[in-house]
Amino acid sequence: xxxxxxxxxxxxxxxxxxxxxxxxxxxxxxxxxxxxxxxxxxxxxxxxxxxxxxxxxxxxxxxxxxxxxxxxxxxxxxxxxxxxxxxxxxxxxxxxxxxxxxxxxxxxxxxxxxxxxxxxxxxxxxxxxxxxxxxxxxxxxxxxxxxxxxxxxxxxxxxxxxxxxxxxxxxxxxxxxxxxxxxxxxxxxxxxxxxxxxxxxxxxxxxxxxxxxxxxxxxxxxxxxxxxxxxxxxxxxxxxxxxxxxxxxxxxxxxxxxxxxxxxxxxxxxxxxxxxxxxxxxxxxxxxxxxxxxxxxxxxxxxxxxxxxxxxxxxxxxxxxxxxxxxxxxxxxxxxxxxxxxxxxxxxxxxxxxxxxxxxxxxxxxxxxxxxxxxxxxxxxxxxxxxxxxxxxxxxxxxxxxxxxxxxxxxxxxxxxxxxxxxxxxxxxxxxxxxxxxxxxxx
Amino acid sequence: xxxxxxxxxxxxxxxxxxxxxxxxxxxxxxxxxxxxxxxxxxxxxxxxxxxxxxxxxxxxxxxxxxxxxxxxxxxxxxxxxxxxxxxxxxxxxxxxxxxxxxxxxxxxxxxxxxxxxxxxxxxxxxxxxxxxxxxxxxxxxxxxxxxxxxxxxxxxxxxxxxxxxxxxxxxxxxxxxxxxxxxxxxxxxxxxxxxxxx
Numbered sequence: 254x255x256x257x258x259x260x261x262x263x264x265x266x267x268x269x270x271x272x273x274x275x276x277x278x279x280x281x282x283x284x285x286x287x288x289x290x291x292x293x294x295x296x297x298x299x300x301x302x303x304x305x306x307x308x309x310x311x312x313x314x315x316x317x318x319x320x321x322x323x324x325x326x327x328x329x330x331x332x333x334x335x336x337x338x339x340x341x342x343x344x345x346x347x348x349x350x351x352x353x354x355x356x357x358x359x360x361x362x363x364x365x366x367x368x369x370x371x372x373x374x375x376x377x378x379x380x381x382x383x384x385x386x387x388x389x390x391x392x393x394x395x396x397x398x399x400x401x402x403x404x405x406x407x408x409x410x411x412x413x414x415x416x417x418x419x420x421x422x423x424x425x426x427x428x429x430x431x432x433x434x435x436x437x438x439x440x441x442x443x444x445x446x447x448x449x450x451x452x453x454x455x456x457x458x459x460x461x462x463x464x465x466x467x468x469x470x471x472x473x474x475x476x477x478x479x480x481x482x483x484x485x486x487x488x489x490x491x492x493x494x495x496x497x498x499x500x501x502x503x504x505x506x507x508x509x510x511x512x513x514x515x516x517x518x519x520x521x522x523x524x525x526x527x528x529x530x531x532x533x534x535x536x537x538x539x540x541x542x543x544x545x546x547x548x549x550x551x552x553x554x555x556x557x558x559x560x561x562x563x564x565x566x567x568x569x570x571x572x573x574x575x576x577x578x579x580x581x582x583x584x585x586x587x588x589x590x591x592x593x594x595x596x597x598x599x600x601x602x603x604x605x606x607x608x609x610x611x612x613x614x615x616x617x618x619x620x621x622x623x624x625x626x627x628x629x630x631x632x633x634x635x636x637x638x639x640x641x642x643x644x645x646x647x648x649x650x651x652x653x654x655x656x657x658x659x660x661x662x663x664x665x666x667x668x669x670x671x672x673x674x675x676x677x678x679x680x681x682x683x684x685x686x687x688x689x690x691x692x693x694x695x696x
Numbered sequence: 697x698x699x700x701x702x703x704x705x706x707x708x709x710x711x712x713x714x715x716x717x718x719x720x721x722x723x724x725x726x727x728x729x730x731x732x733x734x735x736x737x738x739x740x741x742x743x744x745x746x747x748x749x750x751x752x753x754x755x756x757x758x759x760x761x762x763x764x765x766x767x768x769x770x771x772x773x774x775x776x777x778x779x780x781x782x783x784x785x786x787x788x789x790x791x792x793x794x795x796x797x798x799x800x801x802x803x804x805x806x807x808x809x810x811x812x813x814x815x816x817x818x819x820x821x822x823x824x825x826x827x828x829x830x831x832x833x834x835x836x837x838x839x840x841x842x843x844x845x846x847x848x849x850x851x852x853x854x855x856x857x858x859x860x861x862x863x864x865x866x867x868x869x870x871x872x873x874x875x876x877x878x879x880x881x882x883x884x885x886x887x888x889x890x891x892x893x894x
Binding site for chain 2: 293294295296353356357359360363364366367370371372373374375376378380381384385388389391392395396399
């Protein structure tokens, strides 16, 4: 099933890349017309040329993620429901008016529940909190849409702006797990299979950020208000600092993965907050480019955790003592992914962090130092993990217990983390034109 | 009979069913209360929408109740019910519900001034359900109860949103979310006893 899903996702990514839009395709005597829109109950679903990069990225991620399923066994429900989730997120990108995307994202969340809480296991609080927060976020976003429609064409009153700001703010705070609504992320990372949880951690925030950028693109007063960007930046810094500090004191390897994701969401907030005026193309490009190292790092990290989980069901650090001597590749991959998200030089996360940090230091040096502190916290978490994984009884021999397929995936992932870190010019230019999707934001 | 004349009784009905959901320890009673609650929601949505479209809420709600009910048949009681229903526990919840009712009543007039298309009964009914649903969510960690809380909050939101938005697609999508939540609730209640498919 995983192979079929991988091929299907690759095929869909290929079609999204190649298929002509608003054009006709002649195949012998047949002429096939390709329209970019379909009407459902009076509303349009449009996948235009500008949506192509997001679609290609979504299905490539899905294909590569499903490809490693046979070596990590995240459960039989993961592949079919993961595909359903990808399809619902595609609908979220396509639906017009874009506010309805919140409903498709909610449906995607519902589709993800069975693979996050697989049959035979206890239903944890994190899964329930995830469902609750995403549902509440959807309601706030829908309500914000109505408020914003009412303000169109009218001079915005201060009271209206406050109401909309509170509604949008709460909506995205719930959806994107902004402090203090992020408790479900480490809980979910602990309760669910790391590979399934990491898939959700990867695709869901990306889709929600595209919705957030849609808001900024659509409503001029929102993107022209300086407070919008200050709030985004402050939220991002707060997330990075708290996640980094909690990660440094965390005793579970799976929960550290959750904190790393919070740190990544915080970094995305900062990237979006810096995308103003003439810097829109640069920082939005970096926001999109950051998805690649995040994908690689989360992939390798989740894969390594899934392998280590087969040996030690409890991923608490004291129980994992010496595990790296039996699974050196998994341990090394985990540490490398951790360091990449912490922003260590020569790793994939570094080239996208540097310009964002530079921009942040120019805008607010104080915040820049706080972000460094947060990243330092994650680095400490990585060093602690490394210490536990490699130190064991001296008599324990070094072994290589990963299967061949696991080794192959881990080595490929780690090579990717290193190559992207050393040669960032190989992938950064691919994202230069992506911000043009949000044409209104451009100067 | 004009549906608007039923709006105020519907608010009362919604408050009572919300309270029953908050206090009920028997899942059959909870499902019944949910079904009656959707009747009240449909009446209040019907104030703004044509009744043939408003009935979608009733159908979706009843189907959600049926799905949850079927899922709960034969399920172990401890996975559904709250433990230790003491007098103080009941009193605490009743007091919370009364407070929600009072807050909703006092906020409704302001909401009517702000949202011109909404009636007082719709605002009050919607706010009562949202408040009771949030309390429900805050007091439980059982999947069945969480789903009931979410359905209550979404039901309240649907009443208020119906006054300002009448898209058929939106009605369909929200009905889809209601059914999806019921399905996932049924799954989560039964997940621990299902065979592992790994």
